[in-house]
Amino acid sequence: MEQGYSTREAARIVGINLRTGKRWRNGRRASGGSKAVPPIYQEPGQPPVSPEPEGPPQPSRYLQEHDRIHVADRLREKASVRQIAAELGRSPSTISREIRRNRRAMPKGGWAYQPFHAHRRAERRRPRPKVGKIGQNPELRDFVQEHLTLRWSPEQICQALRARFPDRPEMHVTHETIYQALYVQGRGELRRELTRALRTGRAMRRPHRHAAKRISRPVKNMVMISDRPAEAEDRAVPGHWEGDLIIGKDGRSAIGTLVERSTRYVMLVHLPRGHSALATRNALATTVQTLPPHLWRSLTWDQGSEMAAHKAFTVATDIPVYFCDPASPWQRGSNENTNGLLRQYFPKGTDLSTHTPDRLKVVAAELNSRPRKTLGWETPAERLAKLLDLAS
Numbered sequence: 001m002e003q004g005y006s007t008r009e010a011a012r013i014v015g016i017n018l019r020t021g022k023r024w025r026n027g028r029r030a031s032g033g034s035k036a037v038p039p040i041y042q043e044p045g046q047p048p049v050s051p052e053p054e055g056p057p058q059p060s061r062y063l064q065e066h067d068r069i070h071v072a073d074r075l076r077e078k079a080s081v082r083q084i085a086a087e088l089g090r091s092p093s094t095i096s097r098e099i100r101r102n103r104r105a106m107p108k109g110g111w112a113y114q115p116f117h118a119h120r121r122a123e124r125r126r127p128r129p130k131v132g133k134i135g136q137n138p139e140l141r142d143f144v145q146e147h148l149t150l151r152w153s154p155e156q157i158c159q160a161l162r163a164r165f166p167d168r169p170e171m172h173v174t175h176e177t178i179y180q181a182l183y184v185q186g187r188g189e190l191r192r193e194l195t196r197a198l199r200t201g202r203a204m205r206r207p208h209r210h211a212a213k214r215i216s217r218p219v220k221n222m223v224m225i226s227d228r229p230a231e232a233e234d235r236a237v238p239g240h241w242e243g244d245l246i247i248g249k250d251g252r253s254a255i256g257t258l259v260e261r262s263t264r265y266v267m268l269v270h271l272p273r274g275h276s277a278l279a280t281r282n283a284l285a286t287t288v289q290t291l292p293p294h295l296w297r298s299l300t301w302d303q304g305s306e307m308a309a310h311k312a313f314t315v316a317t318d319i320p321v322y323f324c325d326p327a328s329p330w331q332r333g334s335n336e337n338t339n340g341l342l343r344q345y346f347p348k349g350t351d352l353s354t355h356t357p358d359r360l361k362v363v364a365a366e367l368n369s370r371p372r373k374t375l376g377w378e379t380p381a382e383r384l385a386k387l388l389d390l391a392s
Contacts, residue, residue, distance in 0.1 A: 001025065001040065063090075063098055063122070068115035071095060075113055098122075133173055134181045134190065140171050141190065144178055148194045151344050154178035156370060159377050179205075199340055201347075219308050222323040225300060225331055232298055238262040238387050239297035242335035243284070245275055245306055246342055248352035254306075255352050255360065256283060257342060259335045260295070263383035264375065266338055266367045267291075268360040272353060277308035285316045295387070298322060300332055341367060 001010045011021030027039035063071075067088055074084045081099070085092040102118035103111045134141050140161075147157045154175035165171035181190045182198075183205055195202060232240035240261045245254040256269025267290075269283045288296050300322045301307045310321040324331040345363045346352055368381040375383055 062126075063094070065115065065119045068098070068102075068118050071098065072113050072115040072118075075099070132181055133170075133177060137170060140173070143171075144173075144181075145190060145194060148178075148190070148197045151197050151199075151366075152370065153199065155373060159371060159373065163377070197344070199344060201344065219303055219305065219310065219323065221311060222303070223320065225322045225324050228298060228300065228322040232261065232300075235262045237297070239295045240300070241296070241298065242300045242332040244302060244332065244335050244339060245271075245280075245304065246339050246346060246352070247275075248346075249349050253351055253353040255342075255346060255355065256280065256287070257335060257339055258284075258287065258299075259338045260380075260384070261334055263380050263387065264334055264338075264372055265380040265384045266364050268342075268364045270355075270357045270360055275306050277306055280306040281309040281313045281316075284313055288317050288319065292388070293318075300324065300335075302329070302332065338367070 007021050007025055008018055011018045025040055027037050030036040070088060071084055081095050082092045085095045099113055102121050103113045104117055105111050134144060144157055157178060158173055158175050161171050182195050231237040238260060241258050242261060243258045245256055247254050254271050254275035256271055258267040258269065267287055269287050271279055271283050273279050296319050298320050302324050303326060314320055329336045369379050371377040371379055
């Protein structure tokens, strides 16, 4: 500015923000932990801003150079990490991480912690924004994008990466890294349109919120979930199912969903003639005949009117039906989760009657071939096949 440049041009040349340049130009008074700084030009008649006397270094969120010098000195004196952390008022994990990240390999083997070298390394890593791990590795990016296109969840993709590349840590990421690559603006590591392949289909994150409570529609002669056998609760014995409907546009069409609690195996029920109590009963009775009788021990449903004929269903199939408490979807958690997955294939507000039985089988097969964390990353189809082999 003494050379005649404007504040904006001087800030650009120095490489700082215009607001910072004005603060340097005008000075600042002491506030909180910041010291007073006089302006570069003293206005006539204005009292000078007296800077505070130099004192001990102010605490910072980050380790400073003098902190790293102290760490190096104490390491030479064979002090423990916990002792050093207590002296600096830091967490032991902070000191341990600092030593591990910034130590230097020596030519003759071993390592040494050199404070000035460590400080330079830390300063080089600090600038933001950074290119994420997915953006740096084209092979990793292509793998993630390919499986997102197949509607795999980020957590399933992360596990698949660890299974396929066990000895390549550069191919390992967490599911949060994938979400960040999708949702954080300006990173551009994954194609933005891939958010439509996520279960929610949202282009941005939303906070959790409480859903409005549903109006219960009592069904006569219900047997409540509290009377269901204990073996169904712990999922140890296969054959206990959860069921529900996903509803189409204007409530005119529906698809029945059945999920086995032990294997998470999914079956979809075709309802071409509506979802009245009679139509639902007949369609369910036809569907249960496709699996052996020993895999049908009970069925748990909500209190929807489509199950008003549950007694007739039990008489026809010998499968008892239990009903959840009102406004308690967590009592059928596996089924609720599956319904969310199915909305990727059958979006809300669409006519579900247009989907053929063959289409429903294809969708169910795709869901049953996805690895599940709760199954130790086996697929529901693999778990069901094991049960059928044992039975045979």
